[in-house]
Amino acid sequence: MSEQREITVQLIHEIRVQIGRKDTAKLQDLIDDLHVADIAEILEELSTTDAQFLYQFIAEEKSAEILVELDDDLREDLLADLTAKEIAEEVIDNLETDDAADVIGELSEEKQEEVLSLIEDKDHASDISDLLTYPEDTAGGLMAKELIKVNENWNTLQCLREMRKQAEHVKQVHTIYVVDNDDVLLGSMSLSGLLLTETNTPIKEIIKTEIISVKATEDDKDVANIMNKYDLIVLPVVDDMNRLIGRITIDDIMDVVKEEAEKDYQMASGISEDVESSDSVWAHTRARLPWLLIGMVGGLLGAKVIGIFDIRENFELAFFIPLIAAMGGNVGVQSAAIVVQGLANDSLKLDSIFSKLIKELGVGLLNGIICSIIILGAAFSLGYGLALSLTVSISLLAVIVFAALFGTFVPLTLEKYEIDPALATGPFITTVNDVLGLFIYFWIGQMIL
Amino acid sequence: MSEQREITVQLIHEIRVQIGRKDTAKLQDLIDDLHVADIAEILEELSTTDAQFLYQFIAEEKSAEILVELDDDLREDLLADLTAKEIAEEVIDNLETDDAADVIGELSEEKQEEVLSLIEDKDHASDISDLLTYPEDTAGGLMAKELIKVNENWNTLQCLREMRKQAEHVKQVHTIYVVDNDDVLLGSMSLSGLLLTETNTPIKEIIKTEIISVKATEDDKDVANIMNKYDLIVLPVVDDMNRLIGRITIDDIMDVVKEEAEKDYQMASGISEDVESSDSVWAHTRARLPWLLIGMVGGLLGAKVIGIFDIRENFELAFFIPLIAAMGGNVGVQSAAIVVQGLANDSLKLDSIFSKLIKELGVGLLNGIICSIIILGAAFSLGYGLALSLTVSISLLAVIVFAALFGTFVPLTLEKYEIDPALATGPFITTVNDVLGLFIYFWIGQMIL
Numbered sequence: 001m002s003e004q005r006e007i008t009v010q011l012i013h014e015i016r017v018q019i020g021r022k023d024t025a026k027l028q029d030l031i032d033d034l035h036v037a038d039i040a041e042i043l044e045e046l047s048t049t050d051a052q053f054l055y056q057f058i059a060e061e062k063s064a065e066i067l068v069e070l071d072d073d074l075r076e077d078l079l080a081d082l083t084a085k086e087i088a089e090e091v092i093d094n095l096e097t098d099d100a101a102d103v104i105g106e107l108s109e110e111k112q113e114e115v116l117s118l119i120e121d122k123d124h125a126s127d128i129s130d131l132l133t134y135p136e137d138t139a140g141g142l143m144a145k146e147l148i149k150v151n152e153n154w155n156t157l158q159c160l161r162e163m164r165k166q167a168e169h170v171k172q173v174h175t176i177y178v179v180d181n182d183d184v185l186l187g188s189m190s191l192s193g194l195l196l197t198e199t200n201t202p203i204k205e206i207i208k209t210e211i212i213s214v215k216a217t218e219d220d221k222d223v224a225n226i227m228n229k230y231d232l233i234v235l236p237v238v239d240d241m242n243r244l245i246g247r248i249t250i251d252d253i254m255d256v257v258k259e260e261a262e263k264d265y266q267m268a269s270g271i272s273e274d275v276e277s278s279d280s281v282w283a284h285t286r287a288r289l290p291w292l293l294i295g296m297v298g299g300l301l302g303a304k305v306i307g308i309f310d311i312r313e314n315f316e317l318a319f320f321i322p323l324i325a326a327m328g329g330n331v332g333v334q335s336a337a338i339v340v341q342g343l344a345n346d347s348l349k350l351d352s353i354f355s356k357l358i359k360e361l362g363v364g365l366l367n368g369i370i371c372s373i374i375i376l377g378a379a380f381s382l383g384y385g386l387a388l389s390l391t392v393s394i395s396l397l398a399v400i401v402f403a404a405l406f407g408t409f410v411p412l413t414l415e416k417y418e419i420d421p422a423l424a425t426g427p428f429i430t431t432v433n434d435v436l437g438l439f440i441y442f443w444i445g446q447m448i449l
Numbered sequence: 450m451s452e453q454r455e456i457t458v459q460l461i462h463e464i465r466v467q468i469g470r471k472d473t474a475k476l477q478d479l480i481d482d483l484h485v486a487d488i489a490e491i492l493e494e495l496s497t498t499d500a501q502f503l504y505q506f507i508a509e510e511k512s513a514e515i516l517v518e519l520d521d522d523l524r525e526d527l528l529a530d531l532t533a534k535e536i537a538e539e540v541i542d543n544l545e546t547d548d549a550a551d552v553i554g555e556l557s558e559e560k561q562e563e564v565l566s567l568i569e570d571k572d573h574a575s576d577i578s579d580l581l582t583y584p585e586d587t588a589g590g591l592m593a594k595e596l597i598k599v600n601e602n603w604n605t606l607q608c609l610r611e612m613r614k615q616a617e618h619v620k621q622v623h624t625i626y627v628v629d630n631d632d633v634l635l636g637s638m639s640l641s642g643l644l645l646t647e648t649n650t651p652i653k654e655i656i657k658t659e660i661i662s663v664k665a666t667e668d669d670k671d672v673a674n675i676m677n678k679y680d681l682i683v684l685p686v687v688d689d690m691n692r693l694i695g696r697i698t699i700d701d702i703m704d705v706v707k708e709e710a711e712k713d714y715q716m717a718s719g720i721s722e723d724v725e726s727s728d729s730v731w732a733h734t735r736a737r738l739p740w741l742l743i744g745m746v747g748g749l750l751g752a753k754v755i756g757i758f759d760i761r762e763n764f765e766l767a768f769f770i771p772l773i774a775a776m777g778g779n780v781g782v783q784s785a786a787i788v789v790q791g792l793a794n795d796s797l798k799l800d801s802i803f804s805k806l807i808k809e810l811g812v813g814l815l816n817g818i819i820c821s822i823i824i825l826g827a828a829f830s831l832g833y834g835l836a837l838s839l840t841v842s843i844s845l846l847a848v849i850v851f852a853a854l855f856g857t858f859v860p861l862t863l864e865k866y867e868i869d870p871a872l873a874t875g876p877f878i879t880t881v882n883d884v885l886g887l888f889i890y891f892w893i894g895q896m897i898l
Contacts, residue, residue, distance in 0.1 A: 299772020
């Protein structure tokens with residue numbers, strides 16, 4: 001009943017074998033009733049030449065949509081095999097405007113113009129070329145032009161007639177938008193609402209005027225927050241004059257949410273580029289090296305800090321270097337993570353920076369006091385002597401409070417200057433807290449010991 | 450045109466003032482045309498008693514939906530103020546089955562039964578009580594009962610008539626499901642498809658039989674992956690006999706995706722409970738303390754490791770303790786994060802554990818060699834002597850390779866035993882790598898120095 005099929009290692013292997021044998025009949029058999037998303041997954045698993053070979057045998061109505069599902073790299077490779085005419089007729093013609101713009105957007109400017117000029121449906125071409133003018137990370141860059149709109153002065157019968165005309169270009173109807181003579185968005189109607197009313201009811205009587213819309217220039221993350229907050233499945237996009245120019249569906253927003261969450265997560269884990277486990281060894285090395293280098297600079301600074309104080313005299317201070325360094329880093333990351341997440345969810349906008357720092361001071365003091373009491377008891381009972389135990393305990397309290405404040409302050413400051421606050425999580429804050437923590441520790445140690 | 454209104458500090462302040470004055474007319478004025486999601490946001494900002502006071506004045510058709518939008522704690526407080534009869538008539542009656550089940554699910558079992566018995570619409574009550582039997586984190590726990598289904602043997606005219614009947618209970622129609630006489634799901638039709646065909650076309654001629662569905666027992670994260678992969682806005686849920694029993698819409702899945710991403714992010718940052726920046730100081734302390742305690746145990750173990758070796762003899766080894774400890778932690782977290790993300794996206798399922806470890810070995814070796822060459826040059830030119838520089842360089846290579854392998858191995862092993870692999874990120878892996886890294890460092894140091 002369903003065309004879902006588990007993509008197994010066996011299936012991939014079978015496809016590789018048949019590509020080797022160039023058995024096109026068998027290949028078509030294997031992928032024929034798979035969903036485009038599944039075929040895309042298979043193509044990603046193959047080598048580029050194998051993927052290019054297999055791609056030729058995919059039915060036209062599927063091949064365009066598969067391109068949309070692919071990773072950028074492979075899509076580029078497959079598009080490179082096609083002429084501008086093929087792209088226009090076989091790919092773009094079968095795609096909705098938003099997906100079409102995404103595909104064309106990746107071509108060279110020269111090829112973009114060539115493809116656009118070869119699209120037969122001139123309305124489609126001009127819609128796509130219009131979408132290409134919006135930056136990718138805005139509402140305009142996310143929206144599609146396909147939508148059903150009706151005039152406020154019509155009645156439901158005219159509506160149905162007009163909708164039948166418009167619906168040819170629109171695969172799935174979510175909402176019917178109501179506009180005035182100047183295309184200004186006035187409200188919406190649900191399709192089911194239309195089915196339930198008499199055929200000659202004026203639109204004005206059944207229009208729902210409470211409608212949430214966004215400007216085309218709105219940031220994609222804000223669009224995601226709005227759709228999420230108001231539980232919207234589709235969101236109309238308007239220009240500065242409030243004229244309806246497109247709509248965004250939630251499946252595109254889901255990708256924004258996932259990408260944003262993944263980016264923050266990777267940042268917090270010290271990965272600087274967007275990599276997936278399937279990427280090459282070299283891509284992984286490149287993505288991870290920058291933060292490791294920062295960590296090394298921190299380590300060298302740490303060595304300098306330890307060098308300032310006479311470690312030979314107070315060699316037992318060395319025992320707790322790992323503890324102090326680790327705790328400063330841990331606390332800093334915790335505080336920064338809470339801020340970054342709050343900023344991403346928009347839930348922090350109502351508090352002042354000052355009130356947030358006060359709160360973190362409270363959390364830091366509470367955690368600091370608990371930890372320093374425990375470490376005092378633990379270190380002393382493990383036989384490290386009262387002076388050293390006291391040093392560790394007092395330093396730990398100072399380090400935890402400092403790291404909590406610093407971890408809160410840095411991302412808030414970055415956000416204020418419109419730098420991604422997620423930069424403050426991960427190795428950067430760990431490293432700074434390591435170094436400063438060591439300084440506090442040795443300074444207090446020298447006074448007490 | 451839109452009922453969005455920025456929730457400002459001023460608005461919250463104004464509402465607080467009017468609550469103090471008990472000026473109910475002004476209050477109603479202030480919140481009257483706000484969206485339910487905005488009113489929920491305002492209630493969250495107020496004290497519990499203020500929120501309870503304001504909640505009384507919210508129109509009934511909005512008050513039920515606001516409850517659904519609220520955090521669990523406040524919802525519980527507001528529900529505690531209502532009798533079972535009020536909950537049944539004012540809340541549950543105005544909600545779709547999935548939201549109604551969520552609200553009722555939080556009441557005591559006794560009150561649940563009382564509320565269910567007081568719901569006037571017996572079908573609604575039995576639908577809700579049915580939904581309550583599914584665990585929250587499964588497809589059944591996410592689905593709603595409201596859907597439009599038609600029989601395969603009907604024609605489009607019968608369809609429209611039946612739909613008008615069913616549509617009374619269904620707010621938004623996304624897809625029309627086609628079933629056989631035993632309710633077995635056969636396929637779907639789009640509402641627009643129905644509008645475009647002649648009124649006496651048999652359903653069998655326009656049904657789309659390629660339909661993706663899930664079983665009620667499917668895990669919510671898998672449901673999210675399926676809806677995301679196939680770009681679905683609504684997904685039908687079937688029982689073991691393939692009978693249609695409900696549908697899941699993407700806005701509910703969006704919450705699953707966000708929660709999952711936040712949980713992994715907090716885990717990686719050393720936060721063990723789900724906290725938001727607006728939670729109390731005590732909640733934050735509680736959420737962060739467990740990982741700090743693990744970090745302290747690690748620190749004490751580190752002190753023991755350093756104590757095993759004669760630090761007084763080779764006191765200069767102390768200089769690079771922070772560097773070795775930090776790098777082991779950083780590399781381990783990077784590797785673990787890639788695995789956790791791959792597992793969450795299902796993109797890892799086709800590779801074997803062995804091939805992943807081989808790849809990480811490559812990344813670890815590459816990063817390790819680059820870092821160890823740099824640190825050898827840096828340490829030597831900063832005057833730390835060749836023997837110490839060599840010790841640091843060789844240990845760093847060993848630590849990075851080991852941490853990369855360990856960071857990959859642990860989350861994969863946790864996943865195998867069905868423990869959340871995200872546990873392996875954050876302070877746990879940092880701490881273990883700290884301690885083992887120190888051991889490697891001092892061991893090599895003793896041999897060289």
